[in-house]
Amino acid sequence: MRRTITKHAFVVIAVMAAFMAVLLSPIPQASADEGSRDMYRLYNPNSGEHFYTADSNERDHLTGVGWVYEGIGWRAPVQSSVPVYRLYNSNAGDHHYTLNSYERDMLVSKGWRYEGIGWYSSDTNRSYPLYRQYNPNAKAGAHNYTLNSNEKDMLVRAGWHDEGLAWYGVGPGEGAPVPQYQRPSGGTYPNLSVTPNLSINVSIADQRVYVKSGSNVIYTLIASTGVNNATPRGTFRIGNRGSSFYNAREGMGANYWVAFEPTNTYLFHSVPTNSSGQYIVSEGYKLGQPASHGCVRLSIPDAQWFYQQLPSGTVVHIF
Incomplete structure (x- = not known):
């Protein structure tokens, strides 16, 4: 039986190919990670979305309106040559993060709002890979990003798609203190x-x-x-x-x-x-x-x- 590849599948394949090309490209020789910053991870129990931010004021505002603070997801470099772009879908109430400018531009063309550079991926450190998973059944919280390979594997067993590496951090995460x-x-x-x-x-x-x-x-x-x-x-x-x-x-x-x-x-x-x-x-x-x-x-x-x-x-x- 001949399998037909849909237009949507071509788009996904093209995005992922470009994504992996960026992720696996040679490390720029003229750049190096600068410092580190905590990346806060929060969860919205109403929509199921995980949200990630380096801004403690944004973290505190969201916990004040009902989001659950889950601790430090990872440490990111303060600056590097590889930015991670942040986008928002106002119809779904969902955020998305990518270091792929092609994916960013495609989503903007579909109506997503570009919110700028959220943080940076490491230029040199490969000890802290962030894994990306996709839930095809979710409207909000469709993507999850984690340092934890056990969390990744659990989600994949539950039906999420493993989308490989998302970006690299420069330090480990840290669980939130009990409120x-x-x-x-x-x-x-x-x-x-x-x-x-x-x-x-x-x-x-x-x-x-x-x-x-x-x-x-x-x-x-x-x-x-x-x-x-x-x-x-x-x-x-x-x-x-x-x-x-x-x-x-x-x-x-x-x-x-x-x-x-x-x-x-x-x-x-x-x-x-x-x-x-x-x-x-x-x-x-x-x-x-x-x-x-x-x-x-x-x-x-x-x-x-x-x-x-x-x-x-x-x-x-x-x-």
């Missing part, structure tokens, strides 16, 4: 059930919760109180508690809530969850600054600790 809202504020928790003269101080100025035994602070928690001074001041006592709630009017809920009386309207609880019970990443990153409707938000394990151990009747001072 503050997912970890304890200060290490090992004391046992509150046996703590003498236990009380809780909530400092709105500090955005901290101080667990005290008598006059001694035995643990400090990072918190978020209410915006526009919505958290009440005064002296209260710990009352009811529950594993979770959802407020449809506010469009969010939380886990591990502990109420303080006499209001029983305001709570200690985890960072917010959505209607599906998933933690809202953009809200989680607000921990440590006023962000709530009046309750006192805590990290997930801190809230769970309070829920499990904070005795009913414990005095709470909010000031």
Whole structure:
């Protein structure tokens, strides 16, 4: 049977041939890598896109609106003779990166927006190759770029196309630290059930919760109180508690809530969850600054600790 090669296939073959010609061309003798810079990797849980940037302000903006920071993907040279071009498809909401100027120009002719040089590929270092994979079923996040050959192989087994080498870095990646809202504020928790003269101080100025035994602070928690001074001041006592709630009017809920009386309207609880019970990443990153409707938000394990151990009747001072 004769196999017919489509026009689309010819375009793909031509692009990949040009791409590999650029990648495998002799190293320019007059150029050398200059310095290194961290390349940040982020993930959009709504679209499935991975995004890569050297700009920490861009990284912080995206994490603030719900993207997940996945750490340093690799280190790129600050300057070299081989630029990596960045493009954006506003219809699909997808970015693409290539060191192939032919591929760049073809995508621009198809309506993609050229956003300039994103970073550079190494002129001389071949120790840190970035692999490129393509998902033919995806609209956004159709390409993935990684130093990790195991990640590449996993995606290929799942149906992604292996498109070979993308470019070269000059240093390894580094995983993201666990976000503050997912970890304890200060290490090992004391046992509150046996703590003498236990009380809780909530400092709105500090955005901290101080667990005290008598006059001694035995643990400090990072918190978020209410915006526009919505958290009440005064002296209260710990009352009811529950594993979770959802407020449809506010469009969010939380886990591990502990109420303080006499209001029983305001709570200690985890960072917010959505209607599906998933933690809202953009809200989680607000921990440590006023962000709530009046309750006192805590990290997930801190809230769970309070829920499990904070005795009913414990005095709470909010000031």
